[in-house]
Amino acid sequence: MRLMDLKDKDINIQENVPLSKFTFTKTGGPAEYLAFPKNIEELKELVKVTKDNNLPLTVIGNASNLIIRDGGIDGLVVILTEMKTITADPESKTVTAMAGARIIDTSEVACQAGLSGLEFAAGIPGSVGGAVFMNAGAYGGETEYVIKSVDVLTRDDEFKTYTHDEMEFDYRHSIVQDTGDIVLSATFGLVEDDSLAIKDRMEYFNGLRRAKQPLEYPSCGSVFKRPTGHYVGPMIIKAGLQGKSIGGAQVSMKHAGFIVNVGNATATNYLDLIHLIQKTIKEKFDVELHTEVRIIGKEKD
Known part of the structure; x- marks a missing residue:
């Protein structure tokens, strides 16, 4: 076929x-x-x-x-965005979400069920599959802290379930990055709490996000992993790169750790700006910056 x-x-x-x-x-x-x-x-x-x-x-x-x-x-x-079913089970204190469900929506379902632990994800725009793949995190929370199990489809067309420990989570890393397995769904183990208290924490984190991040422009989120002992944004500012543009891609004036599309940017504009930042930070601070954003595909002929 x-x-x-x-x-x-x-x-x-x-x-x-x-x-x-x-x-x-x-x-x-x-x-x-x-x-x-x-x-x-x-x-x-x-x-x-x-x-x-x-x-x-x-x-x-x-x-x-x-x-x-x-x-x-x-x-x-x-x-996978059509595969987006989310179910909460207050009795077992779990929420199970398919890979294409937004992690934001998953945190909302948990809140409505009176289950706490996903508040950190209330403003993360990615999918559940992406959050598992990247071990997404924000404001002191990380996906690995609440994962109970992950169902995957292997590239050999077989179903498999990973336990939390088998996922081998690390900073912005999980085992599926190495295996190529396709995340089908994730089950989150949470704790009971008052829904209004959970909602308050979610709104607090979202308020911080709106205040600090350039949500008014297209972007890929935080571009670089945080190097040990350093903060990326302040280094970029000290290097004089905040506001630097290549084509339509610009180092955000609101948060220097973000690159925003201010007008008809291309992926090549983004990548050229990323490489310039990496080169400059290495020269000025002797610090290697590694991308958090996933970069795939082929160069244009």
């Missing part, structure tokens, strides 16, 4: 689609093929067909902490 034959099974597959329509930076080249599976069965069929036809497969979530190069991505790109 060929990939496009799956359209006969009512799987949403498109050809030559600009990925800038989906990334939070509003940049990125085209996907050769793009699919939006509605459930695990459709995803399993897509994985099997790409494997049988030796077609490259790239899986992304909400594309919030992602830069896709201007040449786009060969093969099939799968976006």
Whole structure:
């Protein structure tokens, strides 16, 4: 069976689609093929067909902490945002969310169920799958602190469940970055609390986010990992790079750790600015900056 034959099974597959329509930076080249599976069965069929036809497969979530190069991505790109069911079980003090669900929505469901632990994620724009993949965190909280188990589909088309310890979480890292497994869902182990108190904490964190982050512009979130013993934003400011632009990409005037799209930026603009920052910080402070944002795809010909 060929990939496009799956359209006969009512799987949403498109050809030559600009990925800038989906990334939070509003940049990125085209996907050769793009699919939006509605459930695990459709995803399993897509994985099997790409494997049988030796077609490259790239899986992304909400594309919030992602830069896709201007040449786009060969093969099939799968976006999981249609797989977004979230269920709360107050008795077991857990919330289970499919990979395509927004982590913001997951924190809201937990709040409504009187379950605390996901407040830190109330303003993170990524998906549950992305949060697990990257071990996303904010304001002292991290995904690893609340993960109970993660269900995945391996690239060999097999289902597997990881326990918390098997996920091998580290700073902005999890085992699925190494294995290539596709996150299907995550179960969060939480604690009981008053819903109003939980909501207050969520609103407090979101207030901090609005005050400090350039939410009025497209961006990929925090660009760099925090190097031990240093803060990225202050170093960028001291290096005289705040406000620096290449094309439509600019080091944010509100938060120097962010690069924003102030007008028709390309992924190449973003990457050139990232490389300039890395080079300058190394020269001035002898500090290596490593990207937190995930960078994928091919250069434009």
